[in-house]
Every structure is written in structure tokens, then in C-alpha cells.
Amino acid sequence: MAQEELRKEETLAMRNRLIGQSCKLFYSEDPVKIVRARGQYLFDENGKRYLDCISNVQHVGHCHPAITKAAAAQMDVLNTNSRFLHDNIVLYADRLAATLPQKLCVFYFVNSGSEANDLALRLARQYTQHEDVVVLDHAYHGHLMSLIDISPYKFRKLAGQKEWVHVAPLPDTYRGIYREDHPNPGQAYADTVKDLIEDVHKKGRKISAFFAESLPSVGGQIILPQGYFPKVAEYVHSAGGVFVADEVQTGFGRVGHHFWAFQLQGDDFCPDIVTMGKPMGNGHPLACVATTAEIAGAFTANGVEYFNTFGGTPVSCAVGLAVLDVIVEEDLRGNAVRVGAHLKDLLTKLKARHEIIGDVRGVGLFLGIELVIDREKKTPATEAEDQICVSTDGPWENVLKFKPPMCFGMENAELVVQCIDRILTVTSNWKRKTSKVCQTCRKHFNCIRQSQVVTFIIFRGRD
Numbered sequence: 001m002a003q004e005e006l007r008k009e010e011t012l013a014m015r016n017r018l019i020g021q022s023c024k025l026f027y028s029e030d031p032v033k034i035v036r037a038r039g040q041y042l043f044d045e046n047g048k049r050y051l052d053c054i055s056n057v058q059h060v061g062h063c064h065p066a067i068t069k070a071a072a073a074q075m076d077v078l079n080t081n082s083r084f085l086h087d088n089i090v091l092y093a094d095r096l097a098a099t100l101p102q103k104l105c106v107f108y109f110v111n112s113g114s115e116a117n118d119l120a121l122r123l124a125r126q127y128t129q130h131e132d133v134v135v136l137d138h139a140y141h142g143h144l145m146s147l148i149d150i151s152p153y154k155f156r157k158l159a160g161q162k163e164w165v166h167v168a169p170l171p172d173t174y175r176g177i178y179r180e181d182h183p184n185p186g187q188a189y190a191d192t193v194k195d196l197i198e199d200v201h202k203k204g205r206k207i208s209a210f211f212a213e214s215l216p217s218v219g220g221q222i223i224l225p226q227g228y229f230p231k232v233a234e235y236v237h238s239a240g241g242v243f244v245a246d247e248v249q250t251g252f253g254r255v256g257h258h259f260w261a262f263q264l265q266g267d268d269f270c271p272d273i274v275t276m277g278k279p280m281g282n283g284h285p286l287a288c289v290a291t292t293a294e295i296a297g298a299f300t301a302n303g304v305e306y307f308n309t310f311g312g313t314p315v316s317c318a319v320g321l322a323v324l325d326v327i328v329e330e331d332l333r334g335n336a337v338r339v340g341a342h343l344k345d346l347l348t349k350l351k352a353r354h355e356i357i358g359d360v361r362g363v364g365l366f367l368g369i370e371l372v373i374d375r376e377k378k379t380p381a382t383e384a385e386d387q388i389c390v391s392t393d394g395p396w397e398n399v400l401k402f403k404p405p406m407c408f409g410m411e412n413a414e415l416v417v418q419c420i421d422r423i424l425t426v427t428s429n430w431k432r433k434t435s436k437v438c439q440t441c442r443k444h445f446n447c448i449r450q451s452q453v454v455t456f457i458i459f460r461g462r463d
Ligand SMILES: Cc1ncc(COP(=O)(O)O)c(C=O)c1O
Pocket: 111, 112, 113, 114, 115, 117, 140, 141, 142, 143, 213, 217, 218, 246, 248, 249, 277, 278, 462, 463
């Protein structure tokens, strides 16, 4: 394969020359060159193995043989666009429908989470005939211009907030405006959306949609308080808007007991639109919008065809079907429940030993550790994050995030906790020595990579 033929330095030089520099590499100081992967492991060009704690895209495991087989078999027979009648797209839509509340019964297949959210915005606007959108603070919903506009995490660094976008507080009960000690944080945070909608109405504007990740990941692996979504949906509906749940990161059983993370908000809660992506195709570009017959009907009524060249091809849908099969056959949701609980338990024990761990939170294999300098004041420990170099998120990028392939095992959970324990110990020693340089690699504090055969992958930034 081409990438194995080039020396790492050559690959890097070519990349610097040929690829836009805003497409960042993980660990730009000393990039990792991954040449193959299997299950929850990545291998570099020297055969060194890395434990992958964050690839939520390779949901059932990297290069799962059943997925490869399904893709290759269909690729060998037919891969047209979805304007030809074909079984795969309808069989796949039917299988997805079985995972969702009955109301969500119409599907549009697209290629990325961004496309799914862009289409959701179009559907919402077409159905409601309103323009404005309420989003959660620190949210990220994709890289298209329409989605930069509704992603405070991005627009704050760019053109700023559009007049049709309204930002509600992130319902973070660890450090938000209402915390664990509040008698009903779900209601209190929902009321902030109600107030926001009233302000919008006072300006003579109207709400088309409320967009939220079912568990805000870029916001810092936040677990939303109970009752929040149902109450928000009530307020949004009475304003004539629709509720969009972005499940691009959280869907497909990651949370274990439920197939969709919005289901954590109660069996009766049902969004009007659900967007999905990353884990759907296990790395194949497959994404989708699920909605109600009424919303889809309004979209059809505008008389304009919706055509997406690569969305829902026979190969994409064969891959999607195979992913659903593996989730069931390998009981990956059960695994997420068991391994996620074990990992959370170990991390919680670690909290007792390391002052820097302010909070351990999560559900299934969607976990976050929030690092703080001071537990009382909850001052984000952003310095420590630099030394540790694990995957981070949150407004201050001080939340270590875990969303590994769903085949992550008990022994992987134990190894991760040992690694974190060791790094945090090294970090506190480092602080005492006030040395800025790692004693082993003389460069930085991810020297843990050099010191062991298996280490956890240390991506920095979002994926
Ligand atoms: C919550 C969420 N929504 C949407 C997207 C956009 O998905 P994609 O990168 O597939 O366009 C992302 C990507 O990180 C995401 O995290």
C-alpha cells in the first residue's frame, strides 16, 4: 500500500506540502502514522500497537471482517445511486425504523453528519416556515456553512452569531448555571430555553428548530439532566418549532441500555428529527436523517426533488445492515453497559487518588473525565491536558473523552485507567519539579507513548 511505502518523514513532508494546513494532524509535534487497525487496536508503521479510546466511527471495531465482506460483496455486484429501485435501501430503512419510535418513519440517506444536519435544518424550515434556531452553548453540528452558523464552538472563532441563531445555556450540572444541588435542573435548564423563545418572539422572529446533541460531546461529554428534553420539546412545539436530536456521535447503542441517547430522557420522549452519522457505516461515509411523515410531507410538497449522489447506495446500505447485525450478534450494547460501568467505576476510584480529577461522568461507552486545578472552584486544568495529550473536549478542552470502538474490553478499561493513573502521577511530579520538559523524550509529556507496548491513543481535538 502506498502509505507503507513512504517513510514517515516523507509522508509528513508531502502532507505539509499537499494538504490544506487547516486539516490538522493529531499530535502535530510528533504525528503517529497508522497503517493498519483491527478491533480496538491501531498499529503504526513499526508494528507498535495503540489502544484506541476515541474512534466512535469504527463502532463495531476497526476493519471488522463482516463489514469488509458485506461491502466487498455488494461492490462486486452493484453500486448505483438510489434512483434505481433496490432492496438494500428499503431493508436498511426498515431496520433503522425498528430501532426508533414509530413516529420517526421516513428516512433520507446522506454521506456525513454535516449533510444530515444541513438537511434537518432544511426540513425544519420547510415544515415550520420559520427561520430561527435555538442551539446549546459550545455545540458543534458540522462543517457546512449552515452548521457553522448553528455551532457556537465554531462561529465564535469566525463570523460570529447570526441574528437567527439563539444560544441556550449548556445543561451542565457539574459547572453550569444549575448544578447537582439544584432540586430540578432539567426543568430549570428547560426554562432557559422558554425564556429565550420569549425573547425571540419579542423581536418578531419565529423558531423553526431546537438543535441539540442527545449527549453534548463537544460541550464536554455532558449528561443532560432528566426531564430536560421533554420540557424543551413542549416549549419548542408551542412556539411552532421542531426538535432535532443530533445523534451523530451518540447513536447506535453507544449508551448501552438504549439504542439512541435521546431515549435516556424517557420512553415517551420522541424528537421530530433525528440525525445520525459517524458509527453508522463503521468508517464508510454513511449518514441519515429520520423524521415524521408530516415533516417529510411538507418537504415533498415544495416540489423540489432531493437527490444525493452517494447517499443510500447499495454498498452503503449493505454496510449499514452489516453494522446493525454485528451490534446484535456480538452483543455490543451489553458490552457497552458492562465495560462502560467497569471503566467508570475504576475512574471514580482514581478520582479519590488524584485531586485533578474533578468529575467522572458518562453512560455506556460514552465517558468523560473533567480535569480541574481546584475542586471547589472547578478551575479547568488546561495545563495538565497539554501534558497528558489525550483526546479532549469541552469549552476549556479539559475533559478527557472516551468513546472507543464498542468492542473495547474489560482489560482495555483497566489498562486505560493504569495509564491515566501513571500520567497523572507523572504530571504531579512534573509540577513539583517545575520542569517543562519530559525526562524521557525531552520533548513533551506524552512520553508515556515511548515507554510501553500498548498505550492509549492520544488524539487532541475533535473528530
Ligand atoms: C455532534 C456532531 N454532529 C455533526 C458532526 C458532523 O459530522 P461529519 O464530520 O460527518 O460531517 C459532528 C462531527 O464531529 C459531530 O460531532
